[in-house]
Amino acid sequence: MDIANSKAPGERLSWEDIQKMRYSWNVACEVLRLAPPLQGAFREAINDFIFNGFSIPKGWKLYWSANSTHRNPECFPEPLKFDPTRFEGKGPAPYMFVPFGGGPRTCPGKEYARLEILVFMHNIVRRFKWKKLVGDEKIIVDPMPMPAKGLPVLLFPHKA
């Protein structure tokens, strides 16, 4: 809220403001951890190798899963608990938090997505209070996670 409160009505966010929105981004990361938009992707083994005692032959198709990595208690203790503080300080070790993939094929739109998410969060908090119309709405995966009923909300504009 520090950034939201520092802006005059109608004043736009600057790039510097975006860099300071650490807490908002930690919240967004925790959402991306529990409901990664892309569940994972395929790779092809370019060599024979052994992983966790399994022998993987060259040419096999492999699936890396963001979802199972993000819910692995060795990576994230109490994995089902929503806790944005996990991303404070250095945050998770490399390749434990992979909503945008990792390595040479990491999502090239990652920074643009971060910008869009933070600008959206800023504007919705700044302009509205809201009330969810479906209390315990489930998330369905088809193939991307989405609220089962489309997340209907009532928006209440703040008074100017």
Ligand code: HEM
């Ligand atoms: C929250 C938003 C987004 C998420 C969670 C996301 C996630 C991902 C993931 C997991 C991959 C696969 C990485 C891999 O195979 O290792 C990917 C690839 C890709 N993403 Fe995104 N993405 C997002 C937004 C965007 C945006 C905004 C753009 C473009 C403006 C974009 C463009 C791409 C492209 C072109 C690839 C293919 C890269 C390659 O194969 O080399 N993404 N994304």
